[in-house]
Amino acid sequence: MSNGRSFYITTPIYYPSDLPHIGHGYTSVAVDALARWHRQAGDDTWMLTGTDEHGQKMLRAAAANGVTPQEWVDRLVQESWFPLLETLDVANDDFIRTTQPRHEERVQQFVQALYDRGYIYAGEYEALYCVGCEEFKPEAEIVDGTGPFEGLKVCAIHSKPLELLQEKNYFFKLSEFQDRLLELYRDEPDFVRPESARNEVISFVRSGLKDLSISRSAFDWGIRVPWDDTHVIYVWVDALLNYATAVGYGTDPEQFARRWPAYHVVGKDILRFHAVIWPAMLMAAGLDVPRGVFAHGWLLVGGEKMSKSKLTGIAPQEITDVFGSDAYRFYFLSAIAFGQDGSFSWEDLSARYQAELANGFGNLASRTVAMIERYFDGVVPPSAETTEADERIQRTVADAAEAADAAMERFRPDEAITAIWTIVDALNGYITENEPWALAKDDGRRARLGTVLYTAAEGLRALAVLLSPIMPAATEKLWVALGADALGRLVDQPLREAGTWGGLRPGGSVNGLAPLFPRVDQS
Numbered sequence: 001m002s003n004g005r006s007f008y009i010t011t012p013i014y015y016p017s018d019l020p021h022i023g024h025g026y027t028s029v030a031v032d033a034l035a036r037w038h039r040q041a042g043d044d045t046w047m048l049t050g051t052d053e054h055g056q057k058m059l060r061a062a063a064a065n066g067v068t069p070q071e072w073v074d075r076l077v078q079e080s081w082f083p084l085l086e087t088l089d090v091a092n093d094d095f096i097r098t099t100q101p102r103h104e105e106r107v108q109q110f111v112q113a114l115y116d117r118g119y120i121y122a123g124e125y126e127a128l129y130c131v132g133c134e135e136f137k138p139e140a141e142i143v144d145g146t147g148p149f150e151g152l153k154v155c156a157i158h159s160k161p162l163e164l165l166q167e168k169n170y171f172f173k174l175s176e177f178q179d180r181l182l183e184l185y186r187d188e189p190d191f192v193r194p195e196s197a198r199n200e201v202i203s204f205v206r207s208g209l210k211d212l213s214i215s216r217s218a219f220d221w222g223i224r225v226p227w228d229d230t231h232v233i234y235v236w237v238d239a240l241l242n243y244a245t246a247v248g249y250g251t252d253p254e255q256f257a258r259r260w261p262a263y264h265v266v267g268k269d270i271l272r273f274h275a276v277i278w279p280a281m282l283m284a285a286g287l288d289v290p291r292g293v294f295a296h297g298w299l300l301v302g303g304e305k306m307s308k309s310k311l312t313g314i315a316p317q318e319i320t321d322v323f324g325s326d327a328y329r330f331y332f333l334s335a336i337a338f339g340q341d342g343s344f345s346w347e348d349l350s351a352r353y354q355a356e357l358a359n360g361f362g363n364l365a366s367r368t369v370a371m372i373e374r375y376f377d378g379v380v381p382p383s384a385e386t387t388e389a390d391e392r393i394q395r396t397v398a399d400a401a402e403a404a405d406a407a408m409e410r411f412r413p414d415e416a417i418t419a420i421w422t423i424v425d426a427l428n429g430y431i432t433e434n435e436p437w438a439l440a441k442d443d444g445r446r447a448r449l450g451t452v453l454y455t456a457a458e459g460l461r462a463l464a465v466l467l468s469p470i471m472p473a474a475t476e477k478l479w480v481a482l483g484a485d486a487l488g489r490l491v492d493q494p495l496r497e498a499g500t501w502g503g504l505r506p507g508g509s510v511n512g513l514a515p516l517f518p519r520v521d522q523s
């Protein structure tokens with residue numbers, strides 16, 4: 001059912017040494033919802049995620065745990081990172097690990113190509129390095145330490161001392177790409193989104209680019225520089241290349257042509273790597289730059305960026321164990337404007353779960369199915385003559401479906417959910433106003449009762465389709481309860497036609513629906 005339009009979308013590849021927290025989970029569910037949306041709309045979709053396994057951070061963590069770096073990352077990926085995908089119901093098409101041969105070999109090939117094209121040279125380097133960021137820090141992110149780090153220079157993000165590194169390095173001529181990058185941002189205004197991220201990137205590039213150190217010789221946990229095996233490739237160069245190596249760069253030209261270029265969704269902390277260094281590397285290699293980079297905001301807990309190192313970390317499973325994976329996905333994607341920072345609190349999650357999911361959507365579904373069971377023996381009634389109120393629902397559904405698709409195209413799942421929720425609200429109001437329980441007492445109004453319940457059930461059909469990328473499990477249950485599986489599988493319902501009225505066929509049977517969002521006990 002592909003329409004031939006390619007949609008390749010990626011998450012950042014995560015450092016496995018950190019245990020997954022809700023910040024990582026946020027990026028992953030956003031990318032998964034966007035991918036599911038496009039897949040279900042018939043776009044030729046590919047979703048990639050994975051782990052970033054080289055570098056000093058990993059080497060030190062392994063040593064501290066008394067195992068080899070390979071053993072260390074193997075264990076963490078198996079025990080924590082694969083399970084995260086299940087916990088959050090993520091349907092990725094591939095998972096790349098930077099220690100896989102398919103990646104390592106192609107990274108060497110890419111770096112060799114840049115060397116052969118004259119974009120890499122050897123030089124001396126001395127600068128302050130943050131192992132947490134795996135980055136030589138720019139002036140603006142170096143601050144004076146306090147407390148135990150008094151008198152030392154520390155990283156503004158990690159608040160940990162920086163290390164002065166002095167070594168012979170290979171450099172990538174990033175400075176040569178300043179003009180071409182500025183042209184790119186000018187010609188393709190959507191290359192970096194949102195607007196605030198775009199402005200930040202433009203002013204950073206305008207202020208001048210320095211060449212980038214792309215190798216390290218002080219340790220060996222990395223991919224060897226092909227022409228000098230005393231050096232390993234800088235972990236960020238290695239990591240960024242995952243987006244290309246995973247779709248056949250250097251091995252499978254057909255696959256690469258079909259998928260590349262990608263859309264990258266990243267946290268704003270790693271925007272510059274993706275919107276400056278990465279496109280410059282691709283330009284140097286003569287490859288297409290990404291389709292776009294979308295930077296989302298940070299999850300804040302108690303007002304601070306959530307991170308494991310600052311002890312504010314919350315594991316996604318703590319949330320899904322209580323509320324389920326659908327509620328996790330819905331909450332983070334609806335409560336935070338995608339692109340801005342957002343605060344997480346258990347109180348807010350719990351309140352939204354109760355109001356929007358249990359009382360709003362879940363209750364609408366339960367009572368509609370229950371009334372069809374009670375008044376029509378579980379058979380979806382036909383719609384008779386329609387009134388202005390029924391037609392208003394039909395228009396709401398059509399408008400919401402269109403607005404949601406437009407919002408997903410803009411990478412705004414939050415706005416898509418707001419649009420879809422107009423259907424939930426309208427249907428709840430419609431049922432209250434039309435009082436099917438009162439109509440049911442009057443035999444003369446049976447045709448009207450049928451119209452009201454058909455309208456509600458057909459609205460739910462549209463809701464199931466539109467919400468399935470956001471809440472795959474609950475919508476699947478609803479689909480079956482509506483008897484809509486006669487129309488085929490939910491995931492095969494064409495998303496861009498979800499708003500066309502009349503999909504649900506009268507005469508089908510509904511099946512009892514257990515509460516979609518049961519009451520939770522949070523003791």
Ligand code: MSP
Pocket residue numbers: 011012013014015016018022023024026027052239240241265266267268269270297298299300305306307
């Ligand atoms: N390994 C690099 C990325 C390489 S991509 C070529 C890295 N990894 S990371 O494990 O630190 O996680 C990166 C991503 O996790 C962030 O860009 C962001 O998407 C997500 N988040 C981590 N903490 C977060 C918050 N507190 N809030 C929101 N997202 C956060 O950097």
